[in-house]
Amino acid sequence: MKQLVMLAKSQWNPAIRREHALAKQARANGVRVDFVEAPDDVRQLAGHNRGRWLANLWKPPRQRTQDQVNAYRRATLVPGHRSPLAASVDNRLLSRTVRALCSGADPGETAVVVNVPWQWNAGAGLPCRRVFDAADDWNLLLNGRRPHVARLYQQIADEADTVIVANENLAELFPGRAVEFVPNGTQADLVADPGQRRPGLQRMVYVGTFSERFDVDLVSSVLTLLPDWTLDLFGECRYAGHGNQPAPEFAQLLDGFGPRVSWHGVLQRPELGAVLNNASVALVPHRARFCRGQSSMKFLDYAARGCPVVSTRWEAEIDRQAPPGVWFADTPRTFAEAVHLADAIDPGTAGSAISWARAQTWEQRWPLWAGAVFGASATANN
Secondary structure: OOEEEEEOOOOOOOOOOHHHHHHHHHHHOOOEEEEEOOOEOHHHHHOOOHHHHHHHHHOOOOEEEEOOEEEEOOEOOOOOOOOHHHHHHHHHHHHHHHHHHHOOOOHHHEEEEEOOHHHHHHHOOOOOEEEEEEOOOHHHHOOOOOHHHHHHHHHHHHHOOEEEEOOHHHHHHOOOOOOEEOOOOEOHHHOOOOOOOOOOOOEEEEEOOEOOOEOHHHHHHHHHHOOOOEEEEEOOEOOOOOOOOOOHHHHHHHHHOHHHEEEOOOOOHHHHHHHHHOOOEEEEOEOHHHOOOOOOHHHHHHHHOOOOEEEOOOOOOHHHHOOOOEEEOOOHHHHHHHHHHHHOOOHHHHHHHHHHHHOOEHHHHHHHHHHHHHOOOOOOOO
16 A cells, blocks of 8 residues: 655644645545644643644654544644754754654655645655655745745755655756645535525625735725625634734734624635525635745635636736636725626626536546655555
């Protein structure tokens, strides 16, 4: 049996990201999956999870089964992106788990896939395939303040058996290295025609992570220009320096518009279809300076239900990854006008969006990704 050890950039719950979808595909195709979660760190000392953090710091992570995937919660002292020393300590802790999971495994059948550059060295010296799956430009997301991250991208380019990118622009992070391009997908069971849309709801929706990428200023201005519309927000906060709590700008958005803006927290994937069915227009209000190299799962998920989309033009070649039924706007007034236009989407365009999404499911991405990871097709049960 093939074995996938995923060193993830997030925890298993909520299972909403690229690494979760690929892990589920691997398991569905007969691959053993060990999903090593992003670690809790010293900030847990101030919360009610202090005991768990201390136990996980010194003991091997305990295995639990989630959706037939072996998930491992772990702990570290300081997040590895903070400094070379923090990365070194974190990798020393992480390598204990990785080596235990790979001990006794068939080197030709085992792959360790890393999601963030500062965890790359945790798999050093292992007699198995080492793969880096890049879905983000961490130099950009960290505002260029962590030089060791840039150096790690070069090290990965030199050492990895395979480098996979979710957006072709991310290839620039790995100079002199050929990469495999595997974009994001959507869940096959999300793709469905919701039937007749209900006019007059005037309900905007955003599903995703809230960070500096989410353009609060633009959204606030659009809400002011559309006084009869509401906005439902779904997702977790990942603002730098704020853990999972709202940054001041996001808190001000929630407070400033009263009941017109509702933050519902994390949305589980099985609930996404119903949310999109009840939305008038879905939003992708991203700040371009934080979006280089993104492969938007939002476009894919929104299109899967034929939900019209209004988005900022956060990448020069964004048309290549946009489905039918997307309106682009970058100023408050044009964005508000686009919301009105999108709300009047015709059934033919909505149907074209659904057909577009049906051709881009995770099931269709799996053979290409598995071939890159294992060096050969892993679609057959082992």
